[in-house]
Amino acid sequence: MSTGTNRILDDFAKLMTDAAGAAxxxxxxxxxxxxxxxxxxxxxxxxxxxxxxEAVRDMAIKARDENDALLARIAALEARLSDPAQ
Structure with a gap:
């Protein structure tokens, strides 16, 4: 009798294991x-x-910095051209 109960429990455990694997x-x-x-x-x-x-943002930051530097150079050159004393 105990063999039958163990077999049922073993089959049930196997079924639950298979169900968990399927899930x-x-x-x-x-x-x-x-x-x-x-x-x-x-x-x-x-x-x-x-x-x-990120790559495009870094390129935009670099371009903005270069643009600011060029604007400063242009302003300095225009100031030199407008000053007749130099």
Missing amino acids: QGVRREMETVFRAQGERLLNSMDVVKREEF
């Missing part, structure tokens, strides 16, 4: 599907990646 497989599959859908949505929205944004 994990379904979870992984759903994560993959959601990730793919999210990437597809972001690609359709034409969203840039953070690395690309």
Whole structure:
């Protein structure tokens, strides 16, 4: 009799283990599907990646600094041209 009960419990434990494994497989599959859908949505929205944004931002900062330096040089040159004493 104890062998029958143990067999039932063993079968039940095996069934639960298989069910847990199947649930994990379904979870992984759903994560993959959601990730793919999210990437597809972001690609359709034409969203840039953070690395690309950072690179363009750094280029804009450098261009602004260079522009400020050139404006200062132009102002100095215009001041020299407008001063007849030099």
